[in-house]
Amino acid sequence: AQKITQTQPGMFVQEKEAVTLDCTYDTSDPSYGLFWYKQPSSGEMIFLIYQGSYDQQNATEGRYSLNFQKARKSANLVISASQLGDSAMYFCAMRAENTGGFKTIFGAGTRLFVKA
Amino acid sequence: DSGVTQTPKHLITATGQRVTLRCSPRSGDLSVYWYQQSLDQGLQFLIQYYNGEERAKGNILERFSAQQFPDLHSELNLSSLELGDSALYFCASSDSGGDTDTQYFGPGTRLTVL
Numbered sequence: 305a306q307k308i309t310q311t312q313p314g315m316f317v318q319e320k321e322a323v324t325l326d327c328t329y330d331t332s333d334p335s336y337g338l339f340w341y342k343q344p345s346s347g348e349m350i351f352l353i354y355q356g357s358y359d360q361q362n363a364t365e366g367r368y369s370l371n372f373q374k375a376r377k378s379a380n381l382v383i384s385a386s387q388l389g390d391s392a393m394y395f396c397a398m399r400a401e402n403t404g405g406f407k408t409i410f411g412a413g414t415r416l417f418v419k420a
Numbered sequence: 421d422s423g424v425t426q427t428p429k430h431l432i433t434a435t436g437q438r439v440t441l442r443c444s445p446r447s448g449d450l451s452v453y454w455y456q457q458s459l460d461q462g463l464q465f466l467i468q469y470y471n472g473e474e475r476a477k478g479n480i481l482e483r484f485s486a487q488q489f490p491d492l493h494s495e496l497n498l499s500s501l502e503l504g505d506s507a508l509y510f511c512a513s514s515d516s517g518g519d520t521d522t523q524y525f526g527p528g529t530r531l532t533v534l
Contacts, residue, residue, distance in 0.1 A: 349512075399519050409465065
């Protein structure tokens, strides 16, 4: 069965420091996509970064990078130089083929608090 | 702004009623997805349409139905509403709907069933 696990319900980080949000996944499909989304208190879901299962290099988007370790089935999000505006809920998601087509499943999320 | 629009932003209704949520995808996107986010279930995939046809189905109740119209906008119909249907309903869109597609989310419709 396909599964996404985020084991950190909440994380604290000091402003300007880096933080790693953990995500592990499970799928038997060799082709899949991994995504991270940010949900601020206002409620919208903001796309941050994408990693494909066949990508050789780790994805980066500005201050966001994805530490992709395929053998360990992990796709951790690293946020460098944290800002107060990074305080939000962060979701890891996986899109893979399942019974009835490609489906996206989300982890339970990690709430990040950035301290001044 | 993701380019995906959803209306209404908020909806308050009573148990047993029926509501329709509307979504317009980003310009050029052919695929539309519906999600339900609740405190107890988290973010759950409901259904996906691609160019007017159902492409994948998730945890969508039989009381719920959706469709995508020729102009690519989509509607999610929720009927015989129960208290437990109170949630934030997201629509997302992507260009083709494959495994590597990035989905861009709309602002959501917050449904409250009293």
